[in-house]
Amino acid sequence: MKKIAIIGGGASGLMVANYLSRNKVDAKITIFERNKGLGRKVLASGNGKCNFMNYKALPFDYNNYDFIKKIFSNYPVDTILNYFQTLGLMFKFDSEGRMYPISDSSETILNLLTADLKNIEIRLNETVIDLKNKEDKLILNNNEVFDYVVIASGSNASIDLKKTKSTYEYLKNLNLKFKNPLPGLVGFKVKNNIKELSGFRTKAMVNLYMEDNIVKREFGEVIFKDDGISGICVMDLSRYFEKGLEFSIGLNMLQAKTELVESMTLRKKQNPDPNYYLAGAFHPKMIKYLIKQGITDIEKAADLMQNFRLEIEDVYGMEFAQIALGGISVDEIDDKFSLIKYPNIMVSGEVLDIDGKCGGYNLLFAFLSGYIVAKALEEKINEISDM
Numbered sequence: 001m002k003k004i005a006i007i008g009g010g011a012s013g014l015m016v017a018n019y020l021s022r023n024k025v026d027a028k029i030t031i032f033e034r035n036k037g038l039g040r041k042v043l044a045s046g047n048g049k050c051n052f053m054n055y056k057a058l059p060f061d062y063n064n065y066d067f068i069k070k071i072f073s074n075y076p077v078d079t080i081l082n083y084f085q086t087l088g089l090m091f092k093f094d095s096e097g098r099m100y101p102i103s104d105s106s107e108t109i110l111n112l113l114t115a116d117l118k119n120i121e122i123r124l125n126e127t128v129i130d131l132k133n134k135e136d137k138l139i140l141n142n143n144e145v146f147d148y149v150v151i152a153s154g155s156n157a158s159i160d161l162k163k164t165k166s167t168y169e170y171l172k173n174l175n176l177k178f179k180n181p182l183p184g185l186v187g188f189k190v191k192n193n194i195k196e197l198s199g200f201r202t203k204a205m206v207n208l209y210m211e212d213n214i215v216k217r218e219f220g221e222v223i224f225k226d227d228g229i230s231g232i233c234v235m236d237l238s239r240y241f242e243k244g245l246e247f248s249i250g251l252n253m254l255q256a257k258t259e260l261v262e263s264m265t266l267r268k269k270q271n272p273d274p275n276y277y278l279a280g281a282f283h284p285k286m287i288k289y290l291i292k293q294g295i296t297d298i299e300k301a302a303d304l305m306q307n308f309r310l311e312i313e314d315v316y317g318m319e320f321a322q323i324a325l326g327g328i329s330v331d332e333i334d335d336k337f338s339l340i341k342y343p344n345i346m347v348s349g350e351v352l353d354i355d356g357k358c359g360g361y362n363l364l365f366a367f368l369s370g371y372i373v374a375k376a377l378e379e380k381i382n383e384i385s386d387m
């Protein structure tokens, strides 16, 4: 019987295992997972609600457009929805196409993926530290031999690298083309002093500028921190940031300026203290900030709300990122996610240099690539048993 090792019991690895188990593929399958439990990031996703896919996903929502276009034309987004429906998932979605289990719990997704893992050996707390290809045999940790290996070990995102070894370390013997991973879907650290605004949340039109040119625009909730900003729309913009270049953010937090100015001017006639006249329109944290900056003129304060500029110092570190930008190059794989150099090694999920927007796009890719890998493995193993 052929032996399959799945490295990583996360979104993608569990999709591979679930498919192979449900389709009774005749192989001895082992999952290696370095954590004490399966699916840590699946559980953390969507604030514990698991935004498991986005039905509006299109190739241009990802980097490596040409590769994703080819994948989506062979396997449309519905493939994953249909798969979860066969597992019994009841789901809901919002106007942005973000899909969630109706239970509002990411445990539902993890439970559905793990409930049917019959005859699969799950080795928790077991880290793969080495993978070699020797004469068509794949050797793990220098002592175990497998016929097929699935690399589904994700990225360094949301990991404290002071405590955990880099996810990519065991891949070095394969000599693959690799794009150095950077934090993705993460907030911006800014140069401005915005301590007074820490904890303030507001809806805004957010422009990302490189020098004075708008690179990209998003609308959504912005969350102010001690030294930077975050929120879904900000995280989406972080994909366009490049260190060493001059980037800034412009927030428009105000739509109806005239009304606001008129109302505050009336209040100012009643009491000239800015704490009083600004109070009708602005958040208390913003008032504190404006006063500290000496911006108490009503017109100027309103103008600032329409173009609140923040100079970007950097993005926050990998431990705060939802995904990594970079990983194994797509030039190394075919359209069934097998390595071209070593066809019995397959790669799925975030370990690849594929990243998508915030909102279900990355789990969708992890699940879809896992599904394609599992189907390819099924074909390979069925071909051998037919011979």
Ligand SMILES: Cc1cc2nc3c(=O)[nH]c(=O)nc-3n(C[C@H](O)[C@H](O)[C@H](O)COP(=O)(O)OP(=O)(O)OC[C@H]3O[C@@H](n4cnc5c(N)ncnc54)[C@H](O)[C@@H]3O)c2cc1C
Pocket (backbone or CB within 6 Å): 007, 008, 009, 010, 011, 012, 013, 032, 033, 034, 035, 038, 039, 040, 041, 042, 044, 045, 046, 047, 050, 051, 052, 053, 126, 127, 128, 129, 152, 153, 154, 155, 157, 158, 167, 170, 321, 322, 323, 348, 349, 350, 351, 359, 360, 361, 362, 363, 364, 366
């Ligand atoms: C806080 C947070 C919220 C998120 N929310 C969303 C969301 O709502 N929607 C969305 O689409 N995406 C979301 N993401 C991103 C999404 O979770 C990932 O893109 C997705 O989990 C990637 O799947 P994967 O299987 O490739 O990797 P993972 O799910 O990370 O799984 C990889 C597994 O491999 C294990 N592993 C790594 N190295 C080794 C080794 N050497 N030996 C053994 N095991 C190893 C890891 O411990 C891990 O369990 C979120 C991410 C974070 C951090």
